[in-house]
Amino acid sequence: MKLNDNTLELMEEITQIIGVSGNEKYISRVLQKHYKKYTDEIIFDNLGSVFAVKRCGKENAKKVIICGHMDEVGFVVNGITDTGLIRVLPLGSIQNQTVLAQRVRLINHEGKEFKGSIIVPNPQADEDKLIKASEILVDIGGTSKEEIAELGIKFGDSIVIDGQFEVLTKGKRILSKAWNNRYGCIMGIELLEALKDIELDVDLYIGSTVQNKVGLRGAQTSTNLIKPDLGIVMECLQANDIKSGDDTVGKLGEGILINYYDKSMMPNRTLLQHLIHICKTNHIKHQYFYSMGDSDAGWIHKLLVGCPTLTTCICARNINTNSSIIDVDDYIAAKEAIINVVKSLNTESINKFKAENR
Incomplete structure (x- = not known):
């Protein structure tokens, strides 16, 4: 059917x-x-x-x-580094092994959405290390703490890992x-x-x-x-x-x-x-x-x-x-x-x- x-x-x-x-x-x-x-x-x-x-x-x-x-499941903004990266706090049962280098969507208190990515510090040096969800950083293109603040991004703003809706082969299964x-x-x-x-x-x-x-x-x-x-x-x-x-x-x-x-x-x-x-x-x-x-x-x-x-x-x-x-x-x-x-x-x-x- x-x-x-x-x-x-x-x-x-x-x-x-x-x-x-x-x-x-x-x-x-x-x-x-x-x-x-x-x-x-x-x-x-x-x-x-x-x-x-x-x-x-x-x-x-x-x-x-x-x-x-x-x-x-997702994250909230939990800090901003001097170089414009965003620290996060996980909400729900985040699968740690699935998050690295994923693209994300952030929505601020005003409803404005930003695209970005979860950052892998050094994928070759850390290839055997399981990074905890609470340790990851998010990059939305800002270069300083001030730039992120100018975008209206505050502590507690929501972040989810992007996952497009796709009907898979033969229409029997759906990915999202x-x-x-x-x-x-x-x-x-x-x-x-x-x-x-x-x-x-x-x-x-x-x-x-x-x-x-x-x-x-x-x-x-x-x-x-x-x-x-x-x-x-x-x-x-x-x-x-x-x-x-x-x-x-x-x-x-x-x-x-x-x-x-x-x-x-x-x-x-x-x-x-x-x-x-x-x-x-x-x-x-x-x-x-x-x-x-x-x-x-x-x-x-x-x-x-x-x-x-x-x-x-x-x-x-x-x-x-x-x-x-x-x-x-x-x-x-x-x-x-x-x-x-x-x-x-x-x-x-x-x-x-x-x-x-x-």
């Missing part, structure tokens, strides 16, 4: 925006533009997380939060920066489109959280804002399919991840079985997976009095780099599965999920 041009254009638009933790406003503004096509009700927490609300119109309807985080987790942002918009004319039995809060990479912070504030009865988290996780073996978890092209273990959340088993049943009944590609990382689900499921929470993830190669690769079949499978899960939800089913461990 292939993605239509509208989806591909949306993917390129959303992945290419700069949005590191704590400075997600540029991606938020684009998300709001799309949300307004489908609802007049958009809500925010006070950190910047944003949600489109689709109400079912029924009294005392259950509330379902569906979200992915909008921030990506920030699949973790612009996948969730894109999917949220497409869910609003797919469900716009469908009558539901629940109120939906579909959106994107902030500051995931520095402590899952937006998940906490968003949950306190919405007070959901059920959560669905969309995340992009690490593919592990470059090694052979039947025990490999996370294979490109094998469908939505049935995540039966997450370091930050033990899944609600009844809700997870519901997802599996939907995938099998509708012949949706799916694969079993466990994650040693954490996700927004880690907070959503346990805040307030707790709520059943499901992760609906896909995997990518080169996760948390500027050259992440996803498979189109996985995206399509996840979209179909999430839509079917949402359509199946009602007061009775949500109460059953809540009672799973009683």
Whole structure:
């Protein structure tokens, strides 16, 4: 199967925006533009997380939060040398071995963007040394501290490693920066489109959280804002399919991840079985997976009095780099599965999920 041009254009638009933790406003503004096509009700927490609300119109309807985080791994300006080079502070799980000599994009407080490169001090002398992300320098063409200051660049300005959007051979796989987790942002918009004319039995809060990479912070504030009865988290996780073996978890092209273990959340088993049943009944590609990382689900499921929470993830190669690769079949499978899960939800089913461990 292939993605239509509208989806591909949306993917390129959303992945290419700069949005590191704590400075997600540029991606938020684009998300709001799309949300307004489908609802007049958009809500925010006070950190910047944003949600489109689709109400079912029924009294005392259950509330379902569906979200992915909008921030990506990157850096902030942490100093400027006398020769005009920029020191950085990494945000998120930067892969140290992938950053040297990469091209970067810097955006200052005024929204002006600058191109540059990560500098390798002496690649021949240091070829066996693994440089830490916190030790790198960025060159945007300035020759002095004063020149950098004249450009309006200040401490805390955002930097990401450049990673263009490319549809690879045969259209089956897509290369870009920030699949973790612009996948969730894109999917949220497409869910609003797919469900716009469908009558539901629940109120939906579909959106994107902030500051995931520095402590899952937006998940906490968003949950306190919405007070959901059920959560669905969309995340992009690490593919592990470059090694052979039947025990490999996370294979490109094998469908939505049935995540039966997450370091930050033990899944609600009844809700997870519901997802599996939907995938099998509708012949949706799916694969079993466990994650040693954490996700927004880690907070959503346990805040307030707790709520059943499901992760609906896909995997990518080169996760948390500027050259992440996803498979189109996985995206399509996840979209179909999430839509079917949402359509199946009602007061009775949500109460059953809540009672799973009683």
